[in-house]
Amino acid sequence: MAFGGLFGTSASSSPVPQQPKFDSETVATILEIQTKVQEEFAIGTAKTLVDHATEQCFTKCLKAPYSVNSSGLAQDNNCVESCLAKYLRSWNEISKAYVGRLQQQPPN
Amino acid sequence: MSTVSQEIQAKINSLSTNPEAIAQVNNIIQVEDQKFQIQQEIHNFTKLCFNNCVNINSSNILNPDLSVNENQCLTDCVGRYLDVNLQIVKTLQNSK
Numbered sequence: 215m216a217f218g219g220l221f222g223t224s225a226s227s228s229p230v231p232q233q234p235k236f237d238s239e240t241v242a243t244i245l246e247i248q249t250k251v252q253e254e255f256a257i258g259t260a261k262t263l264v265d266h267a268t269e270q271c272f273t274k275c276l277k278a279p280y281s282v283n284s285s286g287l288a289q290d291n292n293c294v295e296s297c298l299a300k301y302l303r304s305w306n307e308i309s310k311a312y313v314g315r316l317q318q319q320p321p322n
Numbered sequence: 323m324s325t326v327s328q329e330i331q332a333k334i335n336s337l338s339t340n341p342e343a344i345a346q347v348n349n350i351i352q353v354e355d356q357k358f359q360i361q362q363e364i365h366n367f368t369k370l371c372f373n374n375c376v377n378i379n380s381s382n383i384l385n386p387d388l389s390v391n392e393n394q395c396l397t398d399c400v401g402r403y404l405d406v407n408l409q410i411v412k413t414l415q416n417s418k
Contacts, residue, residue, distance in 0.1 A: 236340070236342070236343055236346075240337065240340060240343050243333060243336060243337060243343070244337075244343060244346055244347055244350070246333060247330055247333050247334060247347050247350065248347075248350050248354075250326075250327075250329065250330050250333070251326060251330060251350060251351055251354050252354055254326065254327055254330070255354050255355070255357070255358040258358060259358065259361050259362075259365070262361075262362060262365045263365060266365055266368065266369040269369070270369060270372055270373060273373075274376075274378045275378065292383065292384055293378060293383050293384075295386075296378075296382075296383065296384050296385060296386045297378055299386030299387075300372075300376055300378075300386060300387070300388055300392075301368070301372055301376075303386075303387070303388050304368050304371065304372045304375075304376060304388065304392075304396055305364065305365075305368045307388070307393055307396045307397060308364055308367045308368045308371060308396055308397075308399075308400055309364045310397075311396065311397040311400040311401065312363070312364055312367060312400050312404075315400065315401060315404055
């Protein structure tokens with residue numbers, strides 16, 4: 215997955231074209247599409263977060279054989295709660311580190 | 323997930339007589355997709371590095387904060403991962 219993109223040379227999104235002026239209906243449709251697209255990607259991102267955090271916190275908080283009786287469920291729940299908090303803080307930390315790295319060392 | 327839903331596709335189709343509008347929409351999708359891909363990478367780093375850096379034990383089980391060492395480990399984990407990524411790309415390029 216060699217990183218490119220975000221700050222890559224040709225990546226700057228095209229400036230809004232000056233010549234073609236769309237009629238208001240077309241502009242409305244374009245904006246509507248943009249909002250929808252952003253929503254769908256946001257849902258995809260949220261789904262990934264839920265999947266990954268579930269896997270991590272399941273692994274770190276519960277032990278086989280996973281019977282309800284084998285571990286105090288209340289304690290599991292507390293563990294999962296703080297695990298998720300740690301996970302979200304980790305996400306922020308990683309995000310900062312990754313973006314910082316991309317900025318200090320442009321691709322190629 | 324670089325494909326859009328049928329709902330969006332239908333709206334895009336309604337612009338089909340206007341190639342410039344289509345171009346604009348494609349541009350929007352491309353930009354959003356790029357943001358999405360970067361976020362997915364952050365998700366993947368987080369999963370990998372959280373697994374290796376963050377320990378949950380009886381003494382910190384109820385603590386929502388990360389320790390200083392855990393934070394440092396997360397940052398270093400991303401850095402070393404990208405080093406390895408770069409090294410692999412270089413090695414493959416040289417072996418061509």
